[in-house]
Amino acid sequence: MNPGHLRTGDLAARQAALVEALVAGGPDPAGFDVARLASTRTALLRKRAGETAKLWPLLAASHGNRWQATFAAHAAGREGVGALRDGWDLARALRTAGALPGSAADELAEREAGWRYDGASPPGRRRCARLKALAGNVLGRLRG
């Protein structure tokens, strides 16, 4: 389907083509200002990098002022799957490439000890971590 042929009367398809262009590496739909679409893509990546940094503080901090560029290099053209998974995917990719700094590696290891994440669906707490959290809760309440 060539988005250039989509004019009025099919807003759903035109919105889909635009989202694909902005977040999933699709071609720019015809008629739009390509420079503005590029600025929007950059702004989206900057926003995702900020959201990811909140959930992966050591991953972000270990990259210092290269964080946004590092995140963007990984995430450009890759649809966002939420800050938790975006950061997780990036940390794993960096680990595979042998480029994950020590503190960030600890952060990833700690997360993987408590959570199950298959790289494709939302992470869930591991059973033992869940039990530990539950036990902590109960103990906390008993102690008042």
Added chain:
Amino acid sequence: MVVAAVAAAAEQIPARPIPASRHSRSRESALSGARVGTGAVGPTGVGIGWRPEIAGVVEGLPGLGFCEVIAEAIAPAAPSRGVTELRGRGVPVIPHGVRLGLGDADGVRPNRVAHLAACAVAVEAPLVSEHVAFVRGGGREAGHLLPVPRSREALDVLTRNVRRMQAELDVPLALEPIAALFDWPDDEFGEPDFLTELLDRTGALLLLDVANLYANAVNRGQDPSAVLDRMPLDRVAYVHVAGGAEHDGLYHDTHTDPVPAPVLRLLDELRDRARPPAVMLERDGRYPPAAELRAELDAIADGTGFTRVT
């Protein structure tokens, strides 16, 4: 904080719709007359967008007029303690949706409609707000608020979605025009006319974001004052003010930078034309020291002629 945030990020909005409308109607009689649909008393004075990171600062604002919370960040069954405390102090709380997608041509999702409605009930909101934007398409999430074409077709989509949302609410819905870095090639309306038509069709109120207005005007090469003149200012429920920054020759409404002087000046101009009933600051990251936030709140109060809340 991070652990709790990770757990929250792993949570999904429940796929099974909560029967919010029935729930809310059964509660309506128990609430004050201020919550009646038409002629409702909305927020007044100076407010702020409540975020967990600045909960302490918000808690320390004695004169706070109201707060806004991101609807997708709260669980109606158990709102955050900070939010509950604000309600306990009698501070009105407005759920502000960011992922409903009132401009989605595929229609709004029932679970998201139900969630926003349930949030309104949970915090006894005087009104609810969302954006004139689309957020997903073809099964993909944009992760951001995107502009719709200002066309009759988009007006029909928005009208249909807004009415679906309104049908689940016992309180008014206010619509916020977004800041967008691009326009569609086939716009049939200017932004003020498009909004006026949408508000006329739906009876919705206007959540006017002066930073968005400034951003769009500057990036389109328009005069912000002239755009302000043409906005349906008689429909304003409340006003957003936020910071931004220039990147690559464009003004970006970042919510992570200080509020620039031209945006504050626009607030002065708004007061001269039609003083808004309420105004609030939005900050979404790179939080400054408390003193800076308080100074921005004071500047906003001064700009709109309200008593300072700090």
